[in-house]
Amino acid sequence: MINAAVRLRLMALGLAVGLMGALIVLVTLDSEKRAEDVRTRLGQADLESFQIADHFKDTLRYANDRMRHYASANDPTAWTEFLQACEELKAWIGRQTPKTTTDRELETLKQMRSACDIFLLKAQELHAQREASHGTAASLAEYDGFLDKSRHLWDLGQDFARAHFESRNQVLARATQTLRRLRFLVLGLVALLFAFGAALAGVSYRDLIAPLRIKLVESQAEAERNEKLVALGVLAAGVAHEIRNPLTAIKTALFVQRGKLPSDSPALDEAQVLEREVSRLDRIVNEFLQFARPAEPQPATIRAGQPLAEVQALLGPELAKTDIQLESEELAPMQIHADPAQLQQVLINLVQNAADSIGSGGRIVLRARPDRKRLAEKDTAVAVLEVADTGKGIPPEVEKRLFDPFFTTKAGGTGLGLSIAARVVQMNGGVLQYQTQVNRGSTFGIVFPRTDR
DSSP, X not given: OOOHHHHHHHHHHHHHHHHHHHHHHHHHHHHHHHHHHHHHHHHHHHHHHHHHHHHHHHHHHHHHHHHHHHHHHOOHHHHHHHHHHHHHHHHHHHHHGGGOOSHHHHHHHHHHHHHHHHHHHHHHHHHHHHHHTTSOOOOHHHHHHHHHHHHHHXXXXXXXXXXXXXXXHHHHHHHHHXXXXXXXXXXXXXXXXXXXXXXXXXXXIIIIIHHHHHHHHHXXXXXXXXXXXXXXXXXXXXXXXXXHHHHHHHHHHHHHHHHHSOTTOHHHHHHHHHHHHHHHHHHHHHHHHHHHSOOOOOOEEEETTHHHHHHHHHHHHHHHTTTEEEEEOOOOOOEEEEOHHHHHHHHHHHHHHHHHHHOSSEEEEEEEEEEEEEETTEEEEEEEEEEEEOSOOOOHHHHTTTTSTTXXXXXXXXXXXXXXXXXXXXXXXXXXXXXXXXXXXEEEEEEEEBOOO
């Protein structure tokens, strides 16, 4: 199962990746919208430039035509129409002022407004001369002065159309700059998306895949170990069965022969040596059988301190002969569910190992303490039965193979004691753990779920 911290990290990274993707989509859509807006504005600018040029030229051309007709024919209607065209030019210039976006356009409109006033003033002078000459046609010199003002106004109109057209370049430049920023923003978001995606992949691998791989390797190693143990168990059972009968016969024969020997016979000492070695062989055979075919536990609800107290009473006097103190700390009132006999056997093995590590003149402490640990993939209230010693500790090279069957550092040992202890504890639903420091001592703990009522 995924714990809460890992789930929270994965959710946060997944949310970040989703937000980055959503931002990329939004920025892309915004870029498309802005690009379409730029195209529309550019098209509108082009159209307005053509319309400005056409409308201004048409109006000014119409005013010139009306003035020429008035100058040649002295037609009052033509003069009125000329004045209306001039008013239209002024109104048009006034309408363009709010639409301008550049300084050049504003300056050109200002010049056009002034030139339009001069243009109208020149026309009014020409009109006054016509009125004073009682309808005589205007001379070419008088009319050329009017045409000069008209051409100047025409040129300004062309300049304004060009200035308006060039304003599109500013629109295009601003749009290009905006799109460039959006492009960098998209690239940055894509980089962040990849970064968050890589982080998500890293966290997924570290917190999900890597532990699963480790568990798979451990499971494979455990399966191989179990296969070896099964094969070893079959072999051990066969060997023990074949050895036990001759050993029984040898022990019987030694007992009979020792009874026939006088008490002062040198052969009696040799018989006792043979008897000790045969007993050691018998113990080894029993350990083989116990390792190969451990008895099924008969669990019962017991006080956690009960087996510790029994082991202290059983082994305390014997250890005192080697100046080793077997002490018991105040035990917390807890209950566990386990086989009392098998649990006592494991504790005896741990105490004997502690005594071997001390040698003489040391201290072994038995204690039971409450704790919380993860058992069967869930947090559990547990009772920890500990055997702590002041011995030599366990060297790192030995610690690596501590629970391997048949690995031992003791002369004459079988290397099955801790393997049997760990197996028995596991069969009773517990876990065997340890802590050690070289030259400081070791602490072995048997962890069982509490069954307090």
